[in-house]
Amino acid sequence: xxxxxxxxxxxxxxxxxxxxxxxxxxxxxxxxxxxxxxxxxxxxxxxxxxxxxxxxxxxxxxxxxxxxxxxxxxxxxxxxxxxxxxxxxxxxxxxxxxxxxxxxxxxxxxxxxxxxxxxxxxxxxxxxxxxxxxxxxxxxxxxxxxxxxxxxxxxxxxxxxxxxxxxxxxxxxxxxxxxxxxxxxxxxxxxxxxxxxxxxxxxxxxxxxxxxxxxxxxxxxxx
Numbered sequence: 001x002x003x004x005x006x007x008x009x010x011x012x013x014x015x016x017x018x019x020x021x022x023x024x025x026x027x028x029x030x031x032x033x034x035x036x037x038x039x040x041x042x043x044x045x046x047x048x049x050x051x052x053x054x055x056x057x058x059x060x061x062x063x064x065x066x067x068x069x070x071x072x073x074x075x076x077x078x079x080x081x082x083x084x085x086x087x088x089x090x091x092x093x094x095x096x097x098x099x100x101x102x103x104x105x106x107x108x109x110x111x112x113x114x115x116x117x118x119x120x121x122x123x124x125x126x127x128x129x130x131x132x133x134x135x136x137x138x139x140x141x142x143x144x145x146x147x148x149x150x151x152x153x154x155x156x157x158x159x160x161x162x163x164x165x166x167x168x169x170x171x172x173x174x175x176x177x178x179x180x181x182x183x184x185x186x187x188x189x190x191x192x193x194x195x196x197x198x199x200x201x202x203x204x205x206x207x208x209x210x211x212x213x214x215x216x217x218x219x220x221x222x223x
Contacts, residue, residue: 031204033177035165039087042077044068047091047160048136048172063094063159063186070194076201083134086166091135091176092186092193095158136172159185161193 044067046060067090071077080086162176178200185193 029203029207031207032200033165034208036088036163036177036201037205037208039166040078041080041086041166042071042088042090043080043083043086043135043166044071044090044092045135045172047093047162050093059094059096060092063092066186066188066191067092067161067194069188070191074194074198076198080166083166083171086171089135089164089166089171091160091162091164091172093160094186095160095183097157097183135170137170158183159187159193161185161197163197 044064046064050060052059068079071079071090077088083089158181161180163178164171164174164176168174178197180193180196182192185191185196
């Protein structure tokens with residue numbers, strides 16, 4: 001009786017594994033919307049409300065610059081200097097590696113000095129502030145937070161990279177269309193967040209091309 005029960009439990013477990021595997025295979029990939037594929041310009045900003053670790057008060061600004069360099073190296077999108085010129089807005093925040101970490105918030109901590117960097121294809125002129133005022137609604141912020149003050153940031157252990165649709169007022173107040181969170185995801189030279197976004201764009205573009213080919217004259221159209 002014991003052996004028979006054991007065989008039944010093993011068989012049931014195998015069926016459950018096979019079923020879960022089949023379900024995983026049937027799960028469809030989520031592709032990026034068309035406006036991401038058609039976009040030509042991107043603005044990289046520090047996510048509003050991001051504090052700077054007390055042991056590295058330029059961590060977010062450096063991460064922002066590394067992401068910009070990675071986009072320049074990729075070459076698909078041109079860098080914009082303000083939200084009005086951006087088809088996409090990318091928000092970044094450097095992780096602290098800790099669940100809770102003391103930070104410095106507000107003031108000119110993330111103000112970026114004027115810089116000029118070049119690649120073979122692009123020139124980046126750093127003139128905007130780390131927290132551009134037009135990417136989120138200032139009415140929802142506390143004016144007191146604009147002054148330098150100590151804070152405590154929780155839940156920001158990993159690097160964060162979020163993509164928003166540009167061409168609208170306060171783009172960061174809308175849901176992100178693509179997110180990537182990982183330890184050292186913004187770390188050079190690889191900048192894994194940009195690399196994963198590049199792969200997502202290429203997969204989405206390939207899927208869109210396949211759908212377009214299927215709709216060509218002489219082919220059956222979907223009802």
